Amino acid sequence: MNEQRFRFFSFEGKTRILHLSWMAFFISFLVWFNHAPLMAAIREQFSLSDAEVNTLLLLNVALTIPARILIGMLVDNLGPRKVYSLVLVLSGIFCLAFALADSFEQLAITRFLLGFVGAGFVVGIRLISEWYPARELGLAEGIYGGWGNFGAAFAGLTLPALALAFGGDEGWRCAVGTTGVIAIAYSAVFYLMVRDTPKGSTYFKPKKGGAMEVTSKGDFYLYLIMNLPLFIALALIVWKLGPTKLGMVNETTTYMLYGLITIMMVFQFIRIWQVNGHVFRQPVPEFDRYPFKQVALLNLTYMASFGSELAVVSMLPLYFLDTFEVSPVLAGMLGGSFALMNLIGRPGGGYVADRFGRKLTIMLTMAGIAIGYLVMGQINSSWPLALAVLMVLFCSVFVQAGCGAVYASVPLVKRRLTGQVAGMAGAYGNVGGVVFLLVLSLVSPAMFFVVIGVFALAILALVGVFMDEPDPQTSEVMPDGSVRMIEVS
Structure with missing residues (x-):
């Protein structure tokens, strides 16, 4: 190291x-x-x-x-x-x-x-x-x-x-x-x-399993709220498979699946209480606290970046085919260019976050995503194809850089909870894919891009007001009960 x-x-x-x-x-x-x-x-x-x-x-x-x-x-x-x-x-x-x-x-x-x-x-x-x-x-x-x-x-x-x-x-x-x-x-x-871990390093584990640890009463309630979209997304998938949409699941099975999702949600909330109920009885020591708002903001940022990527990649080839009347092969290649930018976009976003700060990088990527999608919402058949592709690539670079910036920040929230923070942020990416694809089924492609752009603007505002730059040090409790300070900058 x-x-x-x-x-x-x-x-x-x-x-x-x-x-x-x-x-x-x-x-x-x-x-x-x-x-x-x-x-x-x-x-x-x-x-x-x-x-x-x-x-x-x-x-x-x-x-x-x-x-x-x-x-x-x-x-x-x-x-x-x-x-x-x-x-x-x-x-x-x-x-x-x-x-x-x-x-x-x-x-x-x-x-x-x-x-x-x-x-x-x-x-x-x-x-x-x-x-x-x-x-x-x-x-x-x-x-x-x-x-x-x-x-x-x-x-x-x-x-x-x-x-x-x-x-x-x-x-x-x-x-x-x-x-x-x-x-x-x-x-x-x-x-x-x-x-x-490297030889001689300690692998820090959560104190309790089954739910993420939080360190204050306010964070407890915020954690409950941030769990709701995960179950709502599952319910949306069931609804889309149900008799009113694709018709692949009958009405009885649909209601059974809704019931199962509800049981999962109740069980998760009970487990959250079992792991974190102690914050209502006694305060967590100052050295062991972390702000859960950081997790919530990273979740929403990843929803805007990776979530939009999941949705856009699935519709972009057909969008080029219908808008510019190109061949199916060319449409597929142009659509695939959005994901291809991962090779440079994610490492680039992570590198900029290392050099210039996590919060600033996330704000810049959210601004780029918002501008990119809002302009993509103006594309029509009168545009030169090359200009439309250039705009898509511009947007894609910021989308991938946003993903890189999020995961440059995730490990700095709380060392022993890194897997859970990464898992929750990743799940929100999939939630974004489900939600944005649902939006696409209800509106035109142009309005679909505008909705994502407006969402990214909202996240930009939240990050600007509420996100903190990681502290230069974090603390973890060693297996013997002693406290170890860890440099993170």
Whole structure:
């Protein structure tokens, strides 16, 4: 941890952990989105309707919302090495099951389970924060997130050709199954080559599991409020699958799922009380406090950045096709350019946050996102195609940089809670995807962009008023009960 310069072209120490981590995330996203470029073959073989295709796409992100919360808790308690290995093994098994499916029902169940792999992202956030000092953390987390996210684009670039190479009607199965085998094999590599912390460092764990710790009465209520959108998003997914929309779930099952979500919410609130009820009986020592408003603001920022990315990437190819009447191939390439900016946008956002401050960087990225989407809302067929693409790329750079800035800040909230903070922020990204896609189903694409832009402006105002720059030191309680001050700048 005493290395004074950032070294990327190395495979020793913390740099080895960075490379092993972004590769694990890359494989996670490769598995998570392996169906998208092969959907035409899957649709043809199973004679899927448009509603069934939409159902598979929706189910692919449904489980990720609660899974990111769960994985965040597990990684804080069990450590990144074990948890990421487990995520990769399970996702590989689910992936093989999807490849072997012989009915729509099996496709749907296994695709729903594969949403679990999207939670792997939060594991690397905690792992890298254990190895990198704050002055390099934003860049390291940005490389991890940006290069890992490229797994989705890599799936689109390679899996159709791989399916063609295998040949026949079953080529898509072999291509999908290959990604599952890669995930299982890499889980062993990750388990054998990764350490949770540098030698001699302490891995701080939460005092209690099952819910995030808060340190004041006001934070307790804010934590309850910030949990509500997670369950509302799940209810929206059920509603969209229900008889009034896609019609893939009957009325009885819909109400049963609503009931299950309600039970989950009540159970979560009870657990929050069990973990944090003590703040109403006695104050938490000053040295052990942290402001939960930081978590809430990071959640909303990630909702505006990654949440909008999830929604925009899914609609952009069709948007270019309908607006400019380009070929489907060109429309797909232009739409994919939005996600391609992850390679430089996330590391760039993290690097700027390291150098010029977390709050300032988040404010700048929110301003860029707002301007980008508001201008995209003015695009029409009279625009030169090149100018429209340039505007999309401008917006994308700020979206990806915003993601990088968020995760440059997450590990500095409270060391022992990093996994849970990362999990909650990540879940809000998926919430944003669900909410913004719902908005898209209700308004025109132009108004859809405007809504996201206005939302980003609102978050910019909240960050400007309420967010704090991380303190130069944070404290953690050692296993022997002593207090250790940790430098974060």
